[in-house]
Amino acid sequence: MRRVATGLLVAMAGLFLVSRHLQPVHPAWAWVLAFSEAALVGGLADWFAVTALFRHPLGLPIPHTAIIPDNKDRIADTMAAFLRDNFLTPPVIARRLQDLNLAGALGTWLADPRSSDGSRLRAGAGELAAQVLESLDPERLGSQVRGGLVRQLGRLELAPLLGRMLSTAIADGRHRPVIGSLVRWAGFTLEANEELVRDLIHRRANAVLRWTGLDERVANSVLDGLYKLLAEVIVDPEHPLRGKIEEGLQTLAQDLVHDPATRDRVEQAKRDLLANPAVAEWWQGVWEQIRAALIALARNPSAGSGIPLSDGLSDLGRALRDDPLLQVQINRFARRTAVGLASRYGAQIVQLVSETVKRWDATTVTDRLEGAVGRDLQFIRINGTLVGGLFGLAIHAVEVFL
Secondary structure, three states: OHHHHHHHHHHHHHHHHHHHHHOOOOOHHHHHHHHHHHHHHHHHHHHHHHHHHHOOHHHOOOOOOOHHHHOHHHHHHHHHHHHHHHOOOHHHHHHHHHOOOHHHHHHHHHOOOOOHHHHHHHHHHHHHHHHHHHHOOHHHHHHHHHHHHHHHHHHOOHHHHHHHHHHHHHHHOOHHHHHHHHHHHHHHHHHHOHHHHHHHHHHHOOHHHHHHOHHHHHHHHHHHHHHHHHHHHHHOOOOHHHHHHHHHHHHHHHHHHHOHHHHHHHHHHHHHHHHOHHHHHHHHHHHHHHHHHHHHHHHOHHHOOOOOHHHHHHHHHHHHHHOHHHHHHHHHHHHHHHHHHHHHHHHHHHHHHHHHHHHOOHHHHHHHHHHHHHHHHHHHHHHHHHHHHHHHHHHHHHHHHO
16 A cells, blocks of 8 residues: 555656646646646645654654654553553443343353354464463372362361261161161171181180080071161161160261260361372372373364263353343353453553553664555555645635636
């Protein structure tokens, strides 16, 4: 566009010379001369004005030229103030977001994972997440995650929580199937270790019992009694042993909440467990498996076990799209978050803009601004040339007819 504008200016200069030479030949050349002369003046004036914004015309240090390079720091401060006053103030952001349904738009997009834009964005985001997980030090990252979990668990007092959970389970009767399962497990364990029990009874029996063979009968009686007791507990929901177990559980639930000694023992056990190196090693293996699964799921969401990631995102999108109350809550949260960020970090953001522009050298500022608006500025030169020529025709008409 600069070449077009300059070419038009050169053409007007040539037309001016030709029309001035041929003016005596015919009166029409006087009109051409008036047009080209005024167009040349208008084009030169606009060339000077446009050039003076970015550099010194013809390299001459004329006052009030090269305006942008000489005032880039003031321009940076002005841009920052403009952003701060018109975009990053809490009232402006709140007003802009008041009628914007972010949750609905996000829900509509998530609900249709097959859209081309959505698919490309999901694939890009998945690949980025996979690369980030691969680039991070697995051992260091796992240690950081474990450290965060340890800190959170260290602040959490487990005993009262376990006590209340146990009390609730007992009140709802959810402990009874657990007791039945424990009794069955005890029966299977006894059956699997029956020879061990018999050997223990034989070794504990005295020589007379072993000589008479009564130790075998004692062992059979003990095992038969245990099997019978376990069977009765399983069959009879009101068995006294079940009652004793329930009383013990209720006492344990009360002690977990109200007994300082019990709470201290639970907390100490928790601290010992968290400090155990074997737990750290176990967690490192678990974390590596989680990381590998996340990388595979990020690169191929549909290959995940269970519900694929895409299906989960689609379900979330449908919930956001179809639930007006949820939309209101999320939009309110987004609005408050944006306003809070503007209040807290707005000054730092505009300061970053200002400092970035100030760090640019004069040539960089000039090239970037001229590249952004230079095309329109060259149109100003073209318009100035043509409009100047039209005004020249008008002035010549006044001279001729008045």
